[in-house]
Amino acid sequence: xxxxxxxxxxxxxxxxxxxxxxxxxxxxxxxxxxxxxxxxxxxxxxxxxxxxxxxxxxxxxxxxxxxxxxxxxxxxxxxxxxxxxxxxxxxxxxxxxxxxxxxxxxxxxxxxxxxxxxxxxxxxxxxxxxxxxxxxxxxxxxxxxxxxxxxxxxxxxxxxxxxxxxxxxxxxxxxxxxxxxxxxxxxxxxxxxxxxxxxxxxxxxxxxxxxxxxxxxxxxxxxxxxxxxxxxxxxxxxxxxxxxxxxxxxxxxxxxxxxxxxxxxxxxxxxxxxxxxxxxxxxxxxxxxxxxxxxxxxxxxxxxxxxxxxxxxxxxxxxxxxx
Amino acid sequence: xxxxxxxxxxxxxxxxxxxxxxxxxxxxxxxxxxxxxxxxxxxxxxxxxxxxxxxxxxxxxxxxxxxxxxxxxxxxxxxxxxxxxxxxxxxxxxxxxxxxxxxxxxxxxxxxxxxxxxxxxxxxxxxxxxxxxxxxxxxxxxxxxxxxxxxxxxxxxxxxxxxxxxxxxxxxxxxxxxxxxxxxxxxxxxxxxxxxxxxxxxxxxxxxxxxxxxxxxxxxxxxxxxxxxxxxxxxxxxxxxxxxxxxxxxxxxxxxxxxxxxxxxxxxxxxxxxxxxxxxxxxxxxxxxxxxxxxxxxxxxxxxxxxxxxxxxxxxxxxxxxx
Numbered sequence: 247x248x249x250x251x252x253x254x255x256x257x258x259x260x261x262x263x264x265x266x267x268x269x270x271x272x273x274x275x276x277x278x279x280x281x282x283x284x285x286x287x288x289x290x291x292x293x294x295x296x297x298x299x300x301x302x303x304x305x306x307x308x309x310x311x312x313x314x315x316x317x318x319x320x321x322x323x324x325x326x327x328x329x330x331x332x333x334x335x336x337x338x339x340x341x342x343x344x345x346x347x348x349x350x351x352x353x354x355x356x357x358x359x360x361x362x363x364x365x366x367x368x369x370x371x372x373x374x375x376x377x378x379x380x381x382x383x384x385x386x387x388x389x390x391x392x393x394x395x396x397x398x399x400x401x402x403x404x405x406x407x408x409x410x411x412x413x414x415x416x417x418x419x420x421x422x423x424x425x426x427x428x429x430x431x432x433x434x435x436x437x438x439x440x441x442x443x444x445x446x447x448x449x450x451x452x453x454x455x456x457x458x459x460x461x462x463x464x465x466x467x468x469x470x471x472x473x474x475x476x477x478x479x480x481x482x483x484x485x486x487x488x489x490x491x492x493x494x495x496x497x498x499x500x501x502x503x504x505x506x507x508x509x510x511x512x513x514x515x516x517x518x519x520x521x522x523x524x525x526x527x528x529x530x531x532x533x534x535x536x537x538x539x540x541x542x543x544x545x546x547x548x549x550x551x552x553x554x555x556x557x558x559x560x561x562x563x564x565x566x567x568x569x
Numbered sequence: 570x571x572x573x574x575x576x577x578x579x580x581x582x583x584x585x586x587x588x589x590x591x592x593x594x595x596x597x598x599x600x601x602x603x604x605x606x607x608x609x610x611x612x613x614x615x616x617x618x619x620x621x622x623x624x625x626x627x628x629x630x631x632x633x634x635x636x637x638x639x640x641x642x643x644x645x646x647x648x649x650x651x652x653x654x655x656x657x658x659x660x661x662x663x664x665x666x667x668x669x670x671x672x673x674x675x676x677x678x679x680x681x682x683x684x685x686x687x688x689x690x691x692x693x694x695x696x697x698x699x700x701x702x703x704x705x706x707x708x709x710x711x712x713x714x715x716x717x718x719x720x721x722x723x724x725x726x727x728x729x730x731x732x733x734x735x736x737x738x739x740x741x742x743x744x745x746x747x748x749x750x751x752x753x754x755x756x757x758x759x760x761x762x763x764x765x766x767x768x769x770x771x772x773x774x775x776x777x778x779x780x781x782x783x784x785x786x787x788x789x790x791x792x793x794x795x796x797x798x799x800x801x802x803x804x805x806x807x808x809x810x811x812x813x814x815x816x817x818x819x820x821x822x823x824x825x826x827x828x829x830x831x832x833x834x835x836x837x838x839x840x841x842x843x844x845x846x847x848x849x850x851x852x853x854x855x856x857x858x859x860x861x862x863x864x865x866x867x868x869x870x871x872x873x874x875x876x877x878x879x880x881x882x883x884x885x886x887x888x889x890x891x892x
Contacts, residue, residue: 421780422777449811451776453772453777454745484844485773501844501875519796524807546828
């Protein structure tokens, strides 16, 4: 599959950090940066940008905050062939946390939001663009929205300057026909904008759904090294790079950091195909119940988890709707 | 995805046995049989039928031979809601190993062959049908064949009585567009015959490719519990059952045997997403080089394996072409 416009966007540190509170060593991140650049990957998202007072520094590593001076220091001396990015959540970052592009290490700042907050996302993305950055809007959990609301949100973004909008399968629920439905809808509703795809691997469909989005016209493709990401993780970078036909991409450096860092790491923190996450994916649910289950002594009791998740009265208790 | 004609075919013991020489306990197989029947699965393939003198009894468990009296004894006392099957390879079974259907525990005997042996497969399948069984022909490794040869083989089968032919992605190389190409070709070349799909998970596409085949018209779907199978394994039964919309299918009993047998087993013998198998899949190669690599001390040296597999002179040595 070759198309000149396709860009590959790595989210190893940002999405992987959801498992370990962004406690990645500088060595791992520097090696990943080097490998991704050598592999020809276009963007690396190195964390979330967030205000200092919103998260605890004792719990969260520097990649949770993405302060320019800290990131610059961490990457000191590395060649900058790859564009650097970070993500912001609506309401968790202040204007003053985002420097002017000329003073920043970042090229791209992506805005994540739920559909109900598209107006806020357009506003924030506009400010980010005014400061000189590239931006995208990533509408999370769209598999849970009604079509009329999706259409309304896309119409709003369509009228904005924001150049790129992502189809995001936050819950790992979608299969190929869902991807086609949404990718084509996004393209049609917002002519001229780039469509991105961000998938989760609950049902072992992250890579397949990314391929499907490419077939349907998406040109900004998220992946992470060895699929690292919360729960089942994301589309594997090594799979994506071997699929795309473009001489600029080379999987070999990615295999090197998998061997050296991510395979050992996968024995310390868990991600991948895990039954409770498969179940939340099938049910189109946020993975939080599966995360809690995997932290409990019942972690491998799959039937019990399935029964709990499919028994209606349990679904309505506050512990499953909060957070 | 609902279609009345769809049948689900389990190959847990048969394909899983390729990892452990079919050394499954009666307890595991009986529990799987019970779970698959309760789950509404249509067929269970319980091993290979092979002549006694072709494989070593000391190395291989009874599921490698599938002698009727042994299988009958192993399943004694179990309800028979599910159809029982086994597979035969061309040249590894004699006529006398296959009883008349009326004297047998088996309902279905599938014939596996390479494209070059389609004539032999048609002959053997005919004998199997004459004895009263259902049958299929599974053309292995079709991703390595030229289209003109595929067309010729399908034309031959098209003229035969054999009612069902499988698209088999032996090397885990295919993605959705390959599946569509072959499934449509099979359907068109052999009108009226059922098309089956058997996938491998080297590139995390086994389930996605099975979905694609369903979309394209395949009605006989292979899967295995927790994806067990050589190397990366197969399409996961639990994923397939949650995808198919038919009230007769129920994933819950499958979760039960995963929890009790297959999760513990996966800590003893390896299958799943493993980088050397990903590499052989991408390269459209038999997994044997990856199997040898995983048995060596270099098992986790992914870059070295990649270099070995992508260096032309190495590809031609006898150790990679034999077996």
